[in-house]
Amino acid sequence: MTERQKMFVNFIENFIRDNGYSPSIREIAKGMGLSSTASVKNMLDRLTENGLLKRSGSIARGIEGSRMSSAVPVLGRIKAGVPVTSEENIEGYIRLGKEIYDDHFFLRVDGDSMKDKAILDGDFVLLRHTNIIHNNKIGAFCINGEITLKTFLKTPEGVFLMPANDDFAPISLAETDDFSVIGVLVMVIRALEGGYDIEPA
Amino acid sequence: MTERQKMFVNFIENFIRDNGYSPSIREIAKGMGLSSTASVKNMLDRLTENGLLKRSGSIARGIEGSRMSSAVPVLGRIKAGVPVTSEENIEGYIRLGKEIYDDHFFLRVDGDSMKDKAILDGDFVLLRHTNIIHNNKIGAFCINGEITLKTFLKTPEGVFLMPANDDFAPISLAETDDFSVIGVLVMVIRALEGGYDIEPA
DNA sequence: TATATAGGCGAACAATTGTTCGCTCATGAG
């Protein structure tokens, strides 16, 4: 798949996401800065042959996209330095209905530190990317370059990141710590049997 | 919304679900057993005016459906006698990506009997409708007309439905009990903050 | 130097799709 082909697929998927139906050949031409519909058809044919796109014969606006839902990124090991949601950190995608938007992402839970809040090792947590978190809410935090899922607790004694497991100690936030809120917990998803698979990035 | 209008919307949504793009006016006519495209246009205009359907102007196959994802039913109080997934039991729908199919449904967890398996009161559990369940798997069962989510345990001493909470006792299955497997647990979803809402049936 | 491959142009053409315009029929409210 060449760069140009990626751009085509991207354009088409975005169009479908934004409009709810696929673009016509002329709309693709316009969107990609082409002046001939034939160029677009050529491209679509090649993409279809390689299985990168599905079309339903000669039907108007019959491109199916890979799927009619939005792909929410699953972040893996977060690298210190690079913005959290940048491509380097993306491990894969999970597709959900349209109503999940761009500022959401998944994190796969690593470890049992939140097990008393019924969040287990291997669960997917859906987070909304934000800097604001309210007291006592669960969220993902970056502390000194490491990502952790904890309850945010603010007291007169200071700010703590609370685990939900007696085997773990609360993390007390010091002034010198490099700390940031990554997102608040929106949803917990546990796939037991052939549930959501991650699709490669 | 008249019965006829419901049928139209249904047809269109199913078409979109099955094909990934919306039907043309002539396809709707064929599907609804009409011979004039004008009849369909009339209907669409009325549906659009009432906000029951969204169209993007005069664009080919530009019906947006309510959303490009499949609606998985959420079952409420199950009535003894009627088939479990019949309309009478459906409390609402949750929309997920396309890859969830017709034999899946949600049940909203009522009570804490599975809390040690990290399934809490209010969680949504996605189940696959089946009669076969393996030993030690979690599933939904109908016992004497009541629905319950438990671990299925088969031993030489008999069949038990095991809770995951010390406050609850295992249910021992007697020959005289009216028992059936409703489905196996596929996924657990917990919406914390503006997650999936149920949309009315 | 040939040659394959990706990408592109423009114009004519065919097929699909949406729109419009009368006209009909049945039903329930006033």
Add this chain to the structure above:
DNA sequence: CTCATGAGCGAACAATTGTTCGCCTATATA
């Protein structure tokens, strides 16, 4: 009875959309 409304028919028409054909330009590779 009259009138509004939901539902439908057919045919002509306009607009959109997909297809085809020949030809062009790079670039990389054998």
